Amino acid sequence: EVQLVGSGGGLVQPGRSLRLSCTTSGFTFGDYAMSWVRQTPGKGLEWVGFIRNKAYGGTSEYAASVKDRFTISRDESKSIAYLQMNSLKTEDTGVYYCIGSLDILILQHWGQGILVTVSS
Amino acid sequence: EIVLTQSPATLSVSPGERATLSCRSSHSFSSNLAWYQQKPGQAPRLLIYGASTRATGIPARFSGSGSGTEFTLTISSLQSEDIAVYYCQQYDNWPPITFGQGTRLDFK
Numbered sequence: 001e002v003q004l005v006g007s008g009g010g011l012v013q014p015g016r017s018l019r020l021s022c023t024t025s026g027f028t029f030g031d032y033a034m035s036w037v038r039q040t041p042g043k044g045l046e047w048v049g050f051i052r053n054k055a056y057g058g059t060s061e062y063a064a065s066v067k068d069r070f071t072i073s074r075d076e077s078k079s080i081a082y083l084q085m086n087s088l089k090t091e092d093t094g095v096y097y098c099i100g101s102l103d104i105l106i107l108q109h110w111g112q113g114i115l116v117t118v119s120s
Numbered sequence: 121e122i123v124l125t126q127s128p129a130t131l132s133v134s135p136g137e138r139a140t141l142s143c144r145s146s147h148s149f150s151s152n153l154a155w156y157q158q159k160p161g162q163a164p165r166l167l168i169y170g171a172s173t174r175a176t177g178i179p180a181r182f183s184g185s186g187s188g189t190e191f192t193l194t195i196s197s198l199q200s201e202d203i204a205v206y207y208c209q210q211y212d213n214w215p216p217i218t219f220g221q222g223t224r225l226d227f228k
Contacts, residue, residue, distance in 0.1 A: 105211035
């Protein structure tokens, strides 16, 4: 059974950092691209970014709203994807989903969602 | 950036009846469109990709169609487990990948 379990969310002050983790099982992690999508009341579903699998260079792409603040990485040995969020803003508040996909652009397997609240 | 507009915002359909959801794009493209279903408290689930290909395990009552700027998700006979919010997503012109704002489907 494919599973993606997110962790690391919580309440954080503006300007601080937070790292989300997505622990996966039930599929060959190295074959999959990993994406992050967030959901906010104001903007609905918003693509955050993705990281390609190693066969495609393990490179990443980001939405303009998070570029230079957020970094996606992956640990092949642990089958975990990460979302490092720096310089957080109140508008980053939302539920963050990690997704594993064979086709990076088609969001195939979703994790359960991680709540991030940025507030002073 | 491609903007997707879904209509209607809320759709009420009787059990067993057909539900037709629309997704309109600001730019024309062929088939790089997906549909997702989200039930309360759950993550979205992939239903359709390539505008018309059902994902693994998706019942045959779900079908997708369209190209250009007009796309449609059809549920041929609405079941209770289909009550959810439905989102379209384009992956033709990226970054960014973009989503529609969703259509809430409920029983009449």
